[in-house]
Amino acid sequence: MSIAMAGEDLLGRLIADGTVSRPSGSAPETLWTQRFAQRTQHITASMIRELLKLTEQPDIISFAGGLPAPDVFPVEEVRAATERVLRDRGTTALQYTTTEGYRPLRELLARHMSRYGVEVRPENVLVTSGSQQALDLIGKLLINPGDRVLTEAPTYLGALQAFNAYQADYLPVPIDDDGMDVDALEKQLRGGPKFVYALPNFQNPAGVTLSLERRRRLVGHAAHYGTPVVEDDPYGQLRYEGDHLPSLVELDAETHGCANGERRDAMLRALDRHAPLGVRWTRPGGGLFLWTTLPDGFDTLKLLDEAIAAKVAFVPGAAFYPCGGGERTMRLNFSYAAPDVIEEGIKRLCRVIERGGKKE
Numbered sequence: 615m616s617i618a619m620a621g622e623d624l625l626g627r628l629i630a631d632g633t634v635s636r637p638s639g640s641a642p643e644t645l646w647t648q649r650f651a652q653r654t655q656h657i658t659a660s661m662i663r664e665l666l667k668l669t670e671q672p673d674i675i676s677f678a679g680g681l682p683a684p685d686v687f688p689v690e691e692v693r694a695a696t697e698r699v700l701r702d703r704g705t706t707a708l709q710y711t712t713t714e715g716y717r718p719l720r721e722l723l724a725r726h727m728s729r730y731g732v733e734v735r736p737e738n739v740l741v742t743s744g745s746q747q748a749l750d751l752i753g754k755l756l757i758n759p760g761d762r763v764l765t766e767a768p769t770y771l772g773a774l775q776a777f778n779a780y781q782a783d784y785l786p787v788p789i790d791d792d793g794m795d796v797d798a799l800e801k802q803l804r805g806g807p808k809f810v811y812a813l814p815n816f817q818n819p820a821g822v823t824l825s826l827e828r829r830r831r832l833v834g835h836a837a838h839y840g841t842p843v844v845e846d847d848p849y850g851q852l853r854y855e856g857d858h859l860p861s862l863v864e865l866d867a868e869t870h871g872c873a874n875g876e877r878r879d880a881m882l883r884a885l886d887r888h889a890p891l892g893v894r895w896t897r898p899g900g901g902l903f904l905w906t907t908l909p910d911g912f913d914t915l916k917l918l919d920e921a922i923a924a925k926v927a928f929v930p931g932a933a934f935y936p937c938g939g940g941e942r943t944m945r946l947n948f949s950y951a952a953p954d955v956i957e958e959g960i961k962r963l964c965r966v967i968e969r970g971g972k973k974e
């Protein structure tokens with residue numbers, strides 16, 4: 615049995631399956647093949663689908679397909695939930711909704727993901743019909759004919775089918791018991807893939823899991839080469855032993871927290887350069903804020919008006935004292951603005967401080 619059956623073979627199968635009917639009285643195959651879009655030449659039939667047909671025969675002990683055990687399907691729970699939705703929100707449930715999907719569902723999914731350390735807002739969630747549809751959308755969005763996709767070898771067949779339809783080429787990376795070989799990955803990244811397709815948990819088909827150390831290196835290499843990573847994780851929550859490992863997206867967010875280190879440094883440098891004599895500030899080892907203390911006589915609450923007029927903002931420190939005090943302090947956030955904006959903002963703020971703001 616061949617894995618790939620393109621073009622005429624595919625047509626034959628579709629006709630044999632009854633998926634496509636033969637136009638009456640015509641020389642059918644040529645008629646149909648002329649009508650199929652060119653991209654269908656790249657749509658391949660699935661060996662898994664063929665094997666799944668075998669699993670329908672009762673005398674076969676099948677280790678072939680990826681079917682979950684039917685006795686654990688939450689049939690009752692799904693029935694009760696469906697009944698409740700139809701009873702309480704029937705017209706909403708059956709009505710069209712936004713392309714992204716029903717907002718309360720996206721809110722729930724965002725909350726669920728944050729339990730696994732993935733911080734997303736509902737705006738970042740798009741509901742699809744299975745992850746296969748998401749893989750197809752990713753292919754549609756990112757792959758031009760001949761673009762290379764970096765994948766594990768072996769990797770998930772359904773992803774190859776989705777990407778093949780958009781005429782992807784591949785940069786394969788071997789795997790071992792700890793998942794993707796990250797040294798080989800680094801070499802392949804130099805080949806300029808459009809994106810990395812990674813299966814970090816209980817990989818399909820090999821079942822291996824990417825070690826924490828390799829996850830960090832993968833995220834670091836991908837960031838270094840500016841290559842996006844598509845993380846496909848259908849099995850991460852189906853762990854039977856050991857500890858949950860952080861997802862690639864979570865580790866990437868940590869790396870951006872280093873980005874905050876860059877911004878902290880930008881603010882410290884800008885203060886060193888522009889702050890007038892007598893102004894002091896903390897040098898935080900992490901977090902989002904630093905604390906600035908102005909010389910005696912300043913009132914940062916009063917200073918705020920002038921700062922706003924100069925188009926720069928901070929929080930006056932008095933707000934943070936439970937029993938008063940802190941009039942000459944202010945909190946500065948360094949994580950939000952980009953480094954060059956921080957430089958400009960600190961310059962403006964320091965000019966305002968120089969000009970006055972002193973108590974009468």
Ligand SMILES: Cc1ncc(COP(=O)(O)O)c(C=O)c1O
Nearest residue numbers: 680744745746747770818846848
């Ligand atoms: C790695 C991987 N991604 C995606 C899928 C497809 O998931 P869905 O059924 O949600 O389309 C599977 C299913 O086997 C899979 O193993």
